[in-house]
Amino acid sequence: MKRMYALITILVVFLGFAFFQEKNANPTNSANGAKEPTLGILQLMTHPSLDAIHDGIIKGLNDSGFHPGKNIKIDYQNAQNDQSNLKTMSTKFANENATASIGITTPSAQALASTIHNNPVILGAITDPVGAGLVKNLKHPGGHITGVANGSPLQKQLNVIKAFMPKLKTLGIIYTSSDPSSTAQAKQFAQLCKKEGIKLKTYTIANSNDLNQVSSQMVTQVQAVYVPNDNTIAAAMDTLVNNANKQNIPVFPSVDFMVKSGGIATYGVDQFQMGVTIGKMTAKILRGENPATTPVKRFQQGKMIVNVKQAKKLHMQIPASIMKEAETKGEVIK
Amino acid sequence: MSLIVSAIGQGLLWGVLGIGLFLTFRILDFPDMTVEGTFPMGAAIAAALIGRGVSPIVATLCAFIGGAIAGLITGLLYTKAKIPVLLSGILVMTAAYSVNLRIMGAANLSLLGKGNLLNAGIFQGLPNYFNSVFLGLIVITIVTVAIAYFLQTDLGQAFIATGDNETMAQSLGINTDRMKCLGVSVSNGVIAMGGALVAQNNGYSDVNMGIGIIVVALASIIIGEVVFGNLTMNQRLVAVTLGSILYRFVLLIVLQLGFNANDLNLISSVILALCMSLPAFQSKFNFKHILKRGFDRNE
Numbered sequence: 001m002k003r004m005y006a007l008i009t010i011l012v013v014f015l016g017f018a019f020f021q022e023k024n025a026n027p028t029n030s031a032n033g034a035k036e037p038t039l040g041i042l043q044l045m046t047h048p049s050l051d052a053i054h055d056g057i058i059k060g061l062n063d064s065g066f067h068p069g070k071n072i073k074i075d076y077q078n079a080q081n082d083q084s085n086l087k088t089m090s091t092k093f094a095n096e097n098a099t100a101s102i103g104i105t106t107p108s109a110q111a112l113a114s115t116i117h118n119n120p121v122i123l124g125a126i127t128d129p130v131g132a133g134l135v136k137n138l139k140h141p142g143g144h145i146t147g148v149a150n151g152s153p154l155q156k157q158l159n160v161i162k163a164f165m166p167k168l169k170t171l172g173i174i175y176t177s178s179d180p181s182s183t184a185q186a187k188q189f190a191q192l193c194k195k196e197g198i199k200l201k202t203y204t205i206a207n208s209n210d211l212n213q214v215s216s217q218m219v220t221q222v223q224a225v226y227v228p229n230d231n232t233i234a235a236a237m238d239t240l241v242n243n244a245n246k247q248n249i250p251v252f253p254s255v256d257f258m259v260k261s262g263g264i265a266t267y268g269v270d271q272f273q274m275g276v277t278i279g280k281m282t283a284k285i286l287r288g289e290n291p292a293t294t295p296v297k298r299f300q301q302g303k304m305i306v307n308v309k310q311a312k313k314l315h316m317q318i319p320a321s322i323m324k325e326a327e328t329k330g331e332v333i334k
Numbered sequence: 335m336s337l338i339v340s341a342i343g344q345g346l347l348w349g350v351l352g353i354g355l356f357l358t359f360r361i362l363d364f365p366d367m368t369v370e371g372t373f374p375m376g377a378a379i380a381a382a383l384i385g386r387g388v389s390p391i392v393a394t395l396c397a398f399i400g401g402a403i404a405g406l407i408t409g410l411l412y413t414k415a416k417i418p419v420l421l422s423g424i425l426v427m428t429a430a431y432s433v434n435l436r437i438m439g440a441a442n443l444s445l446l447g448k449g450n451l452l453n454a455g456i457f458q459g460l461p462n463y464f465n466s467v468f469l470g471l472i473v474i475t476i477v478t479v480a481i482a483y484f485l486q487t488d489l490g491q492a493f494i495a496t497g498d499n500e501t502m503a504q505s506l507g508i509n510t511d512r513m514k515c516l517g518v519s520v521s522n523g524v525i526a527m528g529g530a531l532v533a534q535n536n537g538y539s540d541v542n543m544g545i546g547i548i549v550v551a552l553a554s555i556i557i558g559e560v561v562f563g564n565l566t567m568n569q570r571l572v573a574v575t576l577g578s579i580l581y582r583f584v585l586l587i588v589l590q591l592g593f594n595a596n597d598l599n600l601i602s603s604v605i606l607a608l609c610m611s612l613p614a615f616q617s618k619f620n621f622k623h624i625l626k627r628g629f630d631r632n633e
Contacts (some may be wrong), residue, residue: 004562004569007576011342013466018339022461046596078595083543084550085598086583087344087536092464092589095337107540113446114537133538160362177435178541180442207432316632 032121035079036100037066037286038073040101041124042108045081047231048257049271050104052124056275057102057282064283072286079108086111094119100285102147102278106132106180120291123147124278126272127229129296138296141230146291148278149298150181152229152254154189157303158196159251161252163265163319170199172222172327174215176232176242177204185228185254215240219247226255229269235259241310248314256305260333264314265322267307274299304330340463341586345579346470346530351547352554354524354572359555360570361485362497362517368408369525369551371430372401374544376526377533378434380631381443384534390451394530400437401526403517404430409515427544434541441541457534465536473531474575477524482568484520492515494567525551529533553606554578560610584609 041057043050054076058068066072077086090111093101098179101116103109104124112121113134121144123129136143138149158265164166175182182241186202193200203218205211211233218225225244227233233240233253241262243253253263254323256270277299285291304325310333326332344402351373358366376397383393404426411422421490435441457465486587495503503510522599533539558570590603 001562001565001569004573004576008572010470015339015342018335019461019464022336022339022464043595058428061410076595077589078598080596082546082599083536083540083544084348084532084546085585088341088585088589093336093339094462107538110442110444110446110538111536113468114535131440131444132442133446133448178431178441180440183441255439265456314555 010042027211028043033298034213036073036077037099038072038096039282039286040096041076041193042089042093042101042103042112042113043075043076043078043084043124044083044105044108046078046088047235047258049229049231049234049255052317053104053275053278054255056272056277057279058126059272060273060276060279060281061283062279063276064280066283066286081311083111087115089133090115093215099107100282102282107254108148109134109145119144120285121145122278122282122285122291123146123149123296125150125274125299127151128184131184135296138298140292141294141296142292144291146281146285146294146296148274148281149296149300150229150269150274151300152185152187152303153267154192154298157252157254158189158192158305160267160322161224161226162196163322164185164250164252164316168223170201171224171332172201172203172218172224173226173228174203174205174211174218174233175228175230179230179232182228182233184228185198189226189228193215205232208232208239211236211239212243216243216246219244219249222248222249226250227263237263247312247314250310250314250316256303256331258304259307262310263307264310264316265304265326266319267302267304269300269302273301306330307333309334336462337586338583339461339467340581343463343466343470344535345582346474346580347466347535347577348528348550349470349554349575349578350477350531351473351482351525351551352558352578353474353571354521354528355548355551356555356571356574357481357517357521357524359552360497361494362514364419366405366408366425366518366521367420367548368426368430368518368522369423369548369578370403370544371427371434372404372522372526373529373532373547374539374541375404375437376401376529377539377543378437378443378529378541379526380465380530381539382396382437382439384445384448384450385443390449390534394451394527394534398527401529403434404524404597405406405519405522405524406515408522412513412518413511415420433540437541440540443539444537445534445539446537451531452534463472469531475482477527478571481520482571485567489516495519498598500601510522550581553581556610557584557606564633566604599624618632 068074077089087301094116100120101112102122102124103112109123129135250264256268378395379400380393406421410417410424411417452465492508493513496510510587557580558573562573
């Protein structure tokens with residue numbers, strides 16, 4: 001009882017003190033002078049594709065002359081997929097007066113945007129920055145937020161599928177219903193398929209545990225499977241490939257490392273290179289470029305990647321043009 | 335300093351969640367898993383309505399109603415369909431996931447730049463983060479007073495009796511099934527309201543924001559109990575909110591210590607476990623006694 005009153009008194013006194021302290025505080029902060037800049041990186045969870053972006057960012061910073069530990073301080077936070085942590089971590093960045101902050105994944109960027117109002121916030125690979133309410137306009141962000149949007153080159157990926165299977169009639173798409181970016185991609189992809197006259201059957205899962213059952217049913221109903229850039233399915237790719245192999249059905253993913261774990265081929269966005277782009281843009285902003293006039297970059301640069309081993313397993317012919325592109329500018333997995 | 339203010343503000347907002355769970359977990363004495371579905375449901379309803387231009391106050395109240403309906407379904411599954419309570423909660427929680435996707439029409443809805451309770455006119459001109467402190471104080475006071483008042487009515491007393499001893503309550507002519515349904519509804523209504531507030535503070539609603547929420551709620555309740563010891567019912571309600579603030583402090587300390595980002599969950603769990611096991615060790619070893627003896631020897 002006594003302890004309770006004591007704590008309440010402490011809280012009230014502290015809040016009262018803080019209230020007047022902050023009210024009288026000078027809003028212009030001189031901490032951002034010649035001192036080494038601080039960069040906050042907020043990542044939603046540990047995941048191969050997100051980690052690749054993070055590694056790329058560090059590379060991009062290094063390439064632009066910022067060396068972590070030497071002339072830049074990096075505060076890297078990972079919310080471990082618990083979204084209640086995002087706000088606290090964003091507040092930490094705000095309190096450190098971080099020169100700039102990068103949010104990897106949509107919720108991270110939203111938490112940063114709602115907490116940090118003065119210093120630049122950089123979008124680390126968000127599929128739909130306008131839909132997520134982060135910027136009003138990709139070309140003229142106008143506020144303190146800019147960054148890199150990741151657009152899967154969907155048409156190119158569909159072209160790869162068509163090159164492998166010119167007579168394709170029904171294609172299946174599978175994604176996680178709770179992932180805003182894969183949901184958005186699925187919608188766009190459906191329109192592309194409609195144009196090409198391919199029947200697209202949609203399958204969704206709530207979490208990776210559903211994948212086995214949903215995909216084993218899926219592979220009996222379609223001729224090929226397409227997987228958008230979906231973190232959950234990427235993590236459980238083996239399950240999907242196993243089921244598809246049983247029916248001799250090819251899986252066409254959208255990310256390079258999904259091909260490595262059993263997909264046939266794709267024209268995939270290079271996550272690491274995307275990170276490098278984010279890192280370079282961050283470096284420019286750390287040097288004083290204004291985010292309001294820095295357009296959001298849509299990163300679609302990818303590479304052709306083909307899994308020869310998997311193609312042999314399914315007795316599929318690799319189209320010569322695709323093989324050539326993979327050999328010269330992309331990657332071939334044997 | 336602003337970091338601590340922000341932690342207090344968040345503690346107050348998350349306290350609403352703690353109080354909601356307190357009703358089922360402590361008073362009715364059963365574990366209600368519906369929470370992980372109703373918390374994001376509140377966020378979803380508020381975000382969807384605010385996005386359509388509904389006033390944030392109405393949206394937050396609608397979140398309460400939505401959560402209460404989901405809670406009622408858990409209650410009915412448990413009392414009428416005789417499905418074990420843990421399972422009833424999990425069933426509704428699972429179903430809520432799909433419902434939440436329907437409500438939002440997407441997996442993530444942004445509230446950035448939209449009018450919400452936290453950027454309302456009366457909170458303008460306050461120092462940083464004080465909007466969440468004041469909003470949290472207002473809401474938590476209303477919720478605490480309302481529940482404290484409710485528990486003192488005849489209905490509330492019957493509700494407490496149901497949790498204390500169901501057989502005895504029945505022998506007094508209390509319809510315990512009805513009491514349980516009522517309890518789970520109100521509890522989940524309050525929790526959904528907490529979700530609505532947290533979404534407005536965070537600036538977005540996400541279908542996955544319920545993951546791990548039950549741990550946050552339990553932490554508030556248990557830290558409050560451990561730190562403040564024996565209390566009356568009304569004081570216990572206040573203790574939950576204070577526990578929620580202390581939990582935010584724990585997280586803040588973990589973050590400030592600057593550990594490897596990947597160890598966050600482990601470290602916060604260890605610190606929480608230490609806090610919670612303190613009373614058990616205290617009585618066993620009697621720290622005060624040991625400390626005193628230590629000083630004596632030094633002198």
